[in-house]
Amino acid sequence: MEEQLQKIWHRSFAHYASREQERLENLFIRRGRALKTEIYKDMSQRRRLYRTSLPPCDANQLLNLYPRLKEQLAVSGDYAIWTVEERFNYIQNIVSILTSLSKFKLSNTSGNVTWNEILRWWLDHHTAPKKPSVSQISKWHSYISQNFGYRFNWGLGSIIALAIDEAFGGELVESSLENWSQTGLPWIVFWMKELIVWGTLDPVAAYLLAKAEDVTTRKQAEELAQTYYHYISERESEPNEYLNAVNIKNWVEQSYSSVERHLPIPKAPNRINVNLLKNFSKAPSKNWRVVPVEIGDDIQWFDLAGFPLAICQKPEKWQSYFLNTYDFMLDAENRFVSSKIYV
Structure with missing residues (x-):
């Protein structure tokens, strides 16, 4: 038994590591130094790679795509007054560009349906040309969660991190609503993750679904959101400011009772x-x-x-x-x- 245990020990990783400890340690340190002095000499590049939260190979792909994607993101300052079709096409375009990267590539769909049709159904089921059957609903929800809720939102987070890094010259700044405008991105970019999570094209509706206990359906949230747009259009002239998260947050807080926290909604006929x-x-x-x-x-x-x-x-x-x-x-x-x- 003792001989067998010795044989097992001599074949173990711990045995090899103990014999090679000094050499492996030197290799590890040498590789770490080389990353800084030979491979990624530019501190700015190292920082930007880190900001993406991706492995270097994928991060470099994202850095190459970043200027084009930021340019596309920036065209949406008037999102608040766009039609449903314009809103969906904008988001669809961003998804298409970002998921062209191998790290965020969308998985294949099953059946005679495209990812665009699934996304359309999720964000605007009223006008969606294709809708799932009863047996398909769970599969479509699973596809949305894995591909848009996870992959796309991960990529979008990396893009926003790069924009913040660029805006503040590499300084590590605490993220806040007040400094968002300095990124140079429209407010709809701030809300895009929430649109994907809650399945709506309306940022105000997404916020209500997340924060208002009385709001339980997307249709209800979208109808209530119209009250906000009427309110804000009398106070702001720039459509981009309609979606300012500070404005939306303040409106929701003001619209709730300080005690019961209910939105002022119409009453049903007696x-x-x-x-x-x-x-x-x-x-x-x-x-x-x-x-x-x-x-x-x-x-x-x-x-x-x-x-x-x-x-x-x-x-x-x-x-x-x-x-x-x-x-x-x-x-x-x-x-x-x-x-x-x-x-």
Whole structure:
């Protein structure tokens, strides 16, 4: 047994390392010195490589691409007033350029769909030409997480780090909202990671989804964001300043109650007249808990088992998020739906 243990020891890494310790240590130190004195002599280059958080080979590729990508990022000062199509094309273009690098290359999609179509569905599912089937949804979400949420956002973070390094001449500066403008990048670049994470083309909606407890859907957040744009357009003349994170943060804080922290949202009508879709003459109860389902300009009222009981035209100033903040009761005898806010 002792002989076998000795053989095992002589084949172990620890045995070789103990015999070669001095030589390996010298090699390590010599290589470290060579990196500074022979391979990367320029301190500025070493610092920029470090800022990318990438291995040197990939970092050099990113440094070569950086001027072009920064130029493309800088054209979005008017993003806040762009159309949906202009917004998506801009983000799609940035994704395409950044993921051309081998480190951030997008994985292949499955089925008859492209990464552009998946990204379109994620950021603007209302106008997306392709949408996943029930069996595809989890695969699409997985693709978004791995390729856009991880790879693209990692690359974008490296680009922003280079822009900050360039703006402050290599000085290590604490990142803050106040010094963002010195990077020379529009505010939408600051928000781009959040757009990818929350699946929206609207930075204000992304912030509401992240910070507002009462905001639970993208549609609700995007509708509430319009209140902000009306507010800020009266105070700022430059569209880029609409997306200033300080302005958005202050607006959200001011819009919340200091005690209850609720956004000032419209109230659902107390009484909504409806037309019945069922005969309730023999029903044991005339009062039914219902939920609203929007179909075009109408609302169908379903019971909790999924049966349509009534229908009406969508009331003026109706908001989709009322579904999440109100209880609705159908009075079948008097043909109206009453609303009551959640306790």
